[in-house]
Amino acid sequence: MSASGPTERSILVSVPNAPGIENRLKPLGLDVLAAWKDRVYIVAGDADLRSLENAALSFRPELGRTLSPGSVAAAGGGLNGAYHTYKELEADLLALQQKYPAIAKVFVLGESLEGRRIYALKISDNVEREEAQAQVLILGCHHAREWISVEVPFLWGKYLAENYATNPEVKRLVDRSEVWIVPLVNPDGLEYTIHAYRYWRKNRRDNGGGQFGVDLNRNYEYKWGLDAVGSSADPSSAVYRGAAPFSEPETRAVRDLFLKKDFRALVSYHSFSQVILYPWSYTDLPSDRDAELRDIAVEMSDRIKAVNGRLYKPGQSGKDLYLSNGDTTDWTFGLSGIPSYTIELPPIDELLGGFFNREEDIAPIFQENLPALIYLLDRTVQNYRPSLQNPFDLRDFLFRRWRTGAILN
């Protein structure tokens, strides 16, 4: 999530983990990886090292080499444990489809730059059919290093599939909705974080001149490239927005699905910082639907907090986090006005681990997000009215009302 990022020439350094160190590091805007025992680890470029020196913080290099591609794997990383690789996710999605063919179906939305498939999992009754039902879109992993953001969407699909037969609430919701889940928008980036450089954020676009990557969450069309606040025209930047809106196959895959369907709510998962953000991102001024967006965010936040006590602070992204442009939720909200959320998963800050959640964190983080997802889906189902401009929706709507004996008024 950090707007300033390390470059490929950055090195890993550490400073002593002394009392008050958090407050000394914060104003420097560094990419702090984690506090571990008596050291705090930081990925730092040249400018960051100068900041540390100026702040009289003595640091020592940790790996004795730069964090160029390959070095992290060589240093003993390379495996991502309980977190999904691209291939593991593919296998798990197909296994869900095979085990629950009546309600789970896997779609290929497109291919990444390096030819990996961008998968969507659809969960619905009559899953083979398009029905006039409340459609909800859940996205994960626009940003490669945010591994936990793959797991929550995937586990949501798995939860719905596994509990459909036995849990009446799940059955009611699945029967009346289409839940679309794209757990891994950025497969090339994810693989790169596993095998080369754990801290990578963008996709793997070759921008020329030795620069790689477009920030997929700055590549959407709405107010794309409005200014250089939170997105950048510089290909070396961690928030490089790309050469044009939807220049990347990964964002086009999301776009094409969105335009083909009639989604009524959206959540895009990221990490970290425990916030629930709603449009706008491009401005700190509220949208004309601010109160509604806020009410839903507050409700989700309350339900999350009730599970493990963790606060996910609700707020408008451009006002309460930072300004940026070209992000997913500004586009979906700007285009269709649907409630659109960016949920930044735990931890709350860098000193508690930042992007580096433990394997044991996956289950509790999913469990605490589950009631918020159920709430949002239920609310969307309750408020659903078919779009009457669409003859297909109208026919299906009338048929359902007739079949269920409801009176049209």
Ligand SMILES: [Zn+2]
């Ligand atoms: Zn992110």
